[in-house]
Amino acid sequence: xxxxxxxxxxxxxxxxxxxxxxxxxxxxxxxxxxxxxxxxxxxxxxxxxxxxxxxxxxxxxxxxxxxxxxxxxxxxxxxxxxxxxxxxxxxxxxxxxxxxxxxxxxxxxxxxxxxxxxxxxxxxxxxxxxxxxxxxxxxxxxxxxxxxxxxxxxxxxxxxxxxxxxxxxxxxxxxxxxxxxxxxxxxxxxxxxxxxxxxxxxxxxxxxxxxxxxxxxxxxxxxxxxxxxxxxxxxxxxxxxxxxxxxxxxxxxxxxxxxxxxxxxxxxxxxxxxxxxxxxxxxxxxxxxxxxxxxxxxxxxxxxxxxxxxxxxxxxxxxxxxxxxxxxxxxxxxxxxxxxxxxxxxxxxxxxxxxxxxxxxxxxxxxxxxxxxxxxxxxxxxxxxxxxxxxxxxxxxxxxxxxxxxxxxxxxxxxxxxxxxxxxxxxxxxxxxxxxxxxxxxxxxxxxxxxxxxxxxxxxxxxxxxxxxxxxxxxxxxxxxxxxxxxxxxxxxxxxxxx
Amino acid sequence: xxxxxxxxxxxxxxxxxxxxxxxxxxxxxxxxxxxxxxxxxxxxxxxxxxxxxxxxxxxxxxxxxxxxxxxxxxxxxxxxxxxxxxxxxxxxxxxxxxxxxxxxxxxxxxxxxxxxxxxxxxxxxxxxxxxxxxxxxxxxxxxxxxxxxxxxxxxxxxxxxxxxxxxxxxxxxxxxxxxxxxxxxxxxxxxxxxxxxxxxxxxxxxxxxxxxxxxxxxxxxxxxxxxxxxxxxxxxxx
Numbered sequence: 006x007x008x009x010x011x012x013x014x015x016x017x018x019x020x021x022x023x024x025x026x027x028x029x030x031x032x033x034x035x036x037x038x039x040x041x042x043x044x045x046x047x048x049x050x051x052x053x054x055x056x057x058x059x060x061x062x063x064x065x066x067x068x069x070x071x072x073x074x075x076x077x078x079x080x081x082x083x084x085x086x087x088x089x090x091x092x093x094x095x096x097x098x099x100x101x102x103x104x105x106x107x108x109x110x111x112x113x114x115x116x117x118x119x120x121x122x123x124x125x126x127x128x129x130x131x132x133x134x135x136x137x138x139x140x141x142x143x144x145x146x147x148x149x150x151x152x153x154x155x156x157x158x159x160x161x162x163x164x165x166x167x168x169x170x171x172x173x174x175x176x177x178x179x180x181x182x183x184x185x186x187x188x189x190x191x192x193x194x195x196x197x198x199x200x201x202x203x204x205x206x207x208x209x210x211x212x213x214x215x216x217x218x219x220x221x222x223x224x225x226x227x228x229x230x231x232x233x234x235x236x237x238x239x240x241x242x243x244x245x246x247x248x249x250x251x252x253x254x255x256x257x258x259x260x261x262x263x264x265x266x267x268x269x270x271x272x273x274x275x276x277x278x279x280x281x282x283x284x285x286x287x288x289x290x291x292x293x294x295x296x297x298x299x300x301x302x303x304x305x306x307x308x309x310x311x312x313x314x315x316x317x318x319x320x321x322x323x324x325x326x327x328x329x330x331x332x333x334x335x336x337x338x339x340x341x342x343x344x345x346x347x348x349x350x351x352x353x354x355x356x357x358x359x360x361x362x363x364x365x366x367x368x369x370x371x372x373x374x375x376x377x378x379x380x381x382x383x384x385x386x387x388x389x390x391x392x393x394x395x396x397x398x399x400x401x402x403x404x405x406x407x408x409x410x411x412x413x414x415x416x417x418x419x420x421x422x423x424x425x426x427x428x429x430x431x432x433x434x435x436x437x438x439x440x441x442x443x444x445x446x447x448x449x450x451x452x453x454x455x456x457x458x459x460x461x462x463x464x465x466x467x468x469x470x471x472x473x474x475x476x477x478x479x480x481x482x483x484x485x486x487x488x489x490x491x492x493x494x495x496x497x498x499x500x501x502x503x504x
Numbered sequence: 505x506x507x508x509x510x511x512x513x514x515x516x517x518x519x520x521x522x523x524x525x526x527x528x529x530x531x532x533x534x535x536x537x538x539x540x541x542x543x544x545x546x547x548x549x550x551x552x553x554x555x556x557x558x559x560x561x562x563x564x565x566x567x568x569x570x571x572x573x574x575x576x577x578x579x580x581x582x583x584x585x586x587x588x589x590x591x592x593x594x595x596x597x598x599x600x601x602x603x604x605x606x607x608x609x610x611x612x613x614x615x616x617x618x619x620x621x622x623x624x625x626x627x628x629x630x631x632x633x634x635x636x637x638x639x640x641x642x643x644x645x646x647x648x649x650x651x652x653x654x655x656x657x658x659x660x661x662x663x664x665x666x667x668x669x670x671x672x673x674x675x676x677x678x679x680x681x682x683x684x685x686x687x688x689x690x691x692x693x694x695x696x697x698x699x700x701x702x703x704x705x706x707x708x709x710x711x712x713x714x715x716x717x718x719x720x721x722x723x724x725x726x727x728x729x730x731x732x733x734x735x736x737x738x739x740x741x742x
Binding site for chain 2: 288290291296301302309310323327
């Protein structure tokens, strides 16, 4: 799924419910407001009608003179919006409502569906028999005694006809009746029509918002990703075979900008690795070709003329020595390859490190004594019997043998090689340190495959693979290895998992 | 010709030195870059065979310093580095030729001879002076098509005089280019060698070819011409 599609879907999934909630909320708010206004208007109508209900001689009657609302007279065929309805019920002592008066506009319809009389004013919706949807409000009123002209003067529409006249009769209420129930209704169209418009508007706005939002999101993502596309082209054009190439700064979004810096750092590391590989290839070519060149020249020159038996024997001896060195070099390189490719078997087991160290030092003792180099093992007394690590013994010995032999052969003459072993947490740290005559420039290259110091180069027995083999052997058995040159000393550190 | 070999591999260094000495050259050796540079600055070598990867100072750095110090010897870079970049870098650094290890000794010898001829101002393969022919490639000399056997030192003397034909060559120059550091050179060694060479040429019927220039040295001239160039069209370029 593309980033554009993903962002679009996320936007839709976020906006759609939000828009729905806002739309429904707005709709309900407007509906409630409109109904409240309608109910208020109905309540006023009901109050006006209620003021026209009189008790004359103990009987209830509707004083039509006080109410002049032509809407109540209209036929049911007129426009529903202009029609109003009312029913007046007399409530007897038992609370039962008896229809007392109703507007002609009701026809055969009824506003009150049952005879239960609400105790307090209520409003509800009714569908009349003429098909009109109306809003009804009902309230109890206490008829005013006859002669209460003040109340009778309230309400009424100017120029309107009196309802009583239209109805043509004035009901007689029971003298015991104390209350009347007034039910007034008008069409709900004044509420429903604006609500329909509002709903259509909200739905349209929602759809438009979602569509434009999606398009805007896709456009924004596309525009936002344009620099990324250019950046990708730049990355694609990088030729790792050409060192020093770096990605140029482009106007990347701030969120992606760090990638450029990280990629440039990666390219720098690739350059470094490539340079190291190139140096290794050159060194390997040199180390492999030199003995072949030695052999070829030796044999060609020897065979160019007749030689004495002594000369021939010397030539053969030299040739054999060259072949042996070549054999050792190829063997070491193949073993390095095996170890680095994981084809050398690794069998971790508890290995007591001190005996291995002592054995390696013993095997390097002849060279060390010749150069007057002394080895000193420094181990805290309480640890001497506990220096056991979990590793492949053969690989650990291979590494230690190379490191100790290097120290014996290339430490400063008449100097000390210090071998320390200390426990650090769950690891055992073995440190081999010695003073070295190499330069700081050479010190930075120490440990590079096939790199040899001048002293080592002068020694044709030295292959330049010892430290590389040690590093590979230790890494393959799960140990850490580092070697550094600092202030005239070479310090090799091995970190092995302690048992 | 006198050659310097700068090579850290003892086997290769010794084999090359033996082969080149047997080919009639005076050969000195150095095992590292610093010593090679010192040799090149103190002796007028005709050709220097220089390894690239050397202890103390790498070959390219040593070559650069040689060129800075106006060392005029032709330099043959001898190295295991075989990439185009390496060759270009070596030649751009002042080398006259480039040979990748391993190599055929005969090829190296031919390149050394070509470099030596070029340095001494000739491109001819066989040098002819009247009846005398000198073939540096075959390390041989002949008169009227008949080979004359010359000891290694006398042949080297004849070849050097032939390469410098027409130009007087001092005894010191001859001594420097014919003998190497190992040779025990007596004060009259050059005169003795010239005498022996003249005797051999006289015996072969080639008289008066080597003339003495008083207080200067010796010059090889073609008695059949009043000029100093070879009689055939492929003599030394002057």
